[in-house]
Amino acid sequence: MAKKIRIRIKINGVDRDAEVEPRLLLVHFIRDILGLTGTHVGCDTTNCGACTVLLGGKPVKSCTVFAVQADEQEIRTIEGVANHGKLHPLQEGFKEEHGLQCGFCTPGMIMAAQALLERNPHPTEQEIRWGISGNLCRCTGYQNIVKAVQYAASKMA
Amino acid sequence: MIPQSFEYLRPESVREAISLLQQHGDGAKILSGGQSLIPMMKMRLARPEYLIDINRIPELRYIKEEGGYLKIGGLTREADLEHSDLIRLRYPIILDTAAAIADPQVRNMATIGGNLAHGDPANDHPATMLALRAEIVASGPGGERLIPIKDFFVSLFATALQHDEILLEIRVPIPPARSGGAYFKLERKVGDFATVGVAAQVALEESRACKEAGIGLTNVGPTPLEAESAGDFLRGKSLDEATIKQAARMAAEHARPSSDLRGPASYKTSMVRELTIRALVHAHQRASQQAPR
Numbered sequence: 001m002a003k004k005i006r007i008r009i010k011i012n013g014v015d016r017d018a019e020v021e022p023r024l025l026l027v028h029f030i031r032d033i034l035g036l037t038g039t040h041v042g043c044d045t046t047n048c049g050a051c052t053v054l055l056g057g058k059p060v061k062s063c064t065v066f067a068v069q070a071d072e073q074e075i076r077t078i079e080g081v082a083n084h085g086k087l088h089p090l091q092e093g094f095k096e097e098h099g100l101q102c103g104f105c106t107p108g109m110i111m112a113a114q115a116l117l118e119r120n121p122h123p124t125e126q127e128i129r130w131g132i133s134g135n136l137c138r139c140t141g142y143q144n145i146v147k148a149v150q151y152a153a154s155k156m157a
Numbered sequence: 158m159i160p161q162s163f164e165y166l167r168p169e170s171v172r173e174a175i176s177l178l179q180q181h182g183d184g185a186k187i188l189s190g191g192q193s194l195i196p197m198m199k200m201r202l203a204r205p206e207y208l209i210d211i212n213r214i215p216e217l218r219y220i221k222e223e224g225g226y227l228k229i230g231g232l233t234r235e236a237d238l239e240h241s242d243l244i245r246l247r248y249p250i251i252l253d254t255a256a257a258i259a260d261p262q263v264r265n266m267a268t269i270g271g272n273l274a275h276g277d278p279a280n281d282h283p284a285t286m287l288a289l290r291a292e293i294v295a296s297g298p299g300g301e302r303l304i305p306i307k308d309f310f311v312s313l314f315a316t317a318l319q320h321d322e323i324l325l326e327i328r329v330p331i332p333p334a335r336s337g338g339a340y341f342k343l344e345r346k347v348g349d350f351a352t353v354g355v356a357a358q359v360a361l362e363e364s365r366a367c368k369e370a371g372i373g374l375t376n377v378g379p380t381p382l383e384a385e386s387a388g389d390f391l392r393g394k395s396l397d398e399a400t401i402k403q404a405a406r407m408a409a410e411h412a413r414p415s416s417d418l419r420g421p422a423s424y425k426t427s428m429v430r431e432l433t434i435r436a437l438v439h440a441h442q443r444a445s446q447q448a449p450r
Contacts, residue, residue: 022163045196
């Protein structure tokens with residue numbers, strides 16, 4: 001077996017460290033070692049975006065990053081989005097605008113949308129659709145997801 | 158899907174990375190953005206014994222004009238190119254290309270160096286760099302060397318990089334005044350690899366005749382291809398509808414696509430013709446609009 005590597009990661013504001021095999025995927029580190037199962041494994045082929053987390057503030061597909069690459073970096077997952085139990089405007093938006101059905105894609109959508117709004121607080125519909133173009137949804141047809149993001153943008157303005 | 162086990166190394170300098178490549182020979186692979194390599198490792202199509210993560214080498218990520226060249230560091234992320242004012246204003250063909258790659262998440266990790274060094278004919282930057290007549294700066298134990306892009310793509314997943322070399326930088330000769338380029342990518346859905354992609358870069362004389370033209374093709378052969386005869390044909394000619402159509406026909410003759418899930422070979426060849434027309438028209442428009450430097 002390969003030599004394990006010690007990594008230090010700040011996850012949703014909390015410092016954690018662990019010894020991991022180099023081949024451990026970031027998504028598995030987050031789900032299985034940290035126990036944060038809000039981040040989902042969908043396609044496992046870098047397509048669907050259900051595994052999207054913020055790494056150093058940027059949305060990435062955690063099924064296509066090794067945990068060791070995240071050493072000394074900050075990660076934000078869906079569990080870190082609400083503010084001490086108070087829903088983030090994005091979470092409120094998904095609720096108000098019926099932006100989810102089964103909910104499987106939703107954490108990934110919210111992380112991608114959060115990054116979009118942090119970079120561009122007043123996106124056009126085109127820009128929203130472009131911003132979530134790495135996230136697939138089989139249920140909704142995206143219409144209400146776009147509305148949810150627009151809701152959040154106007155709330156955060 | 159779980160990759161085969163490997164040792165993980167994280168050098169802090171180019172010299173250290175090269176020394177590790179020398180040490181571990183064929184069993185070592187460079188980890189740049191990982192957005193091509195990691196999916197292959199998960200499917201066990203790639204099984205390096207040693208992964209050399211170069212992401213912490215700080216001086217490899219830059220976009221600048223210097224000494225008559227646009228210089229892009231190998232570790233520059235696709236997102237950096239997508240959001241760069243310099244690229245948007247002066248090299249929109251590179252913006253077209255970067256923005257066409259995968260999706261926002263992948264673009265945050267994927268690097269232009271990796272996109273070229275992976276040797277995948279389905280990657281987008283090779284066609285654009287062929288059209289721009291770029292040069293690759295490679296660094297190895299013997300020092301640095303320049304590889305002209307037309308010599309860079311050797312065969313499927315193989316480039317001219319020696320095993321103990323790293324792609325440091327991409328250098329594009331700054332195009333003359335009255336130049337313009339465009340990249341068009343046909344894909345089944347957003348984020349897909351190209352069914353067909355065409356890059357066209359043209360430079361115009363004062364008379365508006367074509368001074369120089371470069372045309373690169375994505376995913377229609379075992380390597381990225383340059384449609385040299387089409388570029389040669391355009392030299393000295395006015396870029397009107399008939400000339401562009403003829404050049405497009407010639408570009409299609411360079412294509413050697415395979416039939417696959419993205420379509421039959423004959424369809425792809427037709428699409429090379431169509432996209433070459435669109436890319437040349439758009440490149441010509443951009444060249445005509447450009448104010449003299």
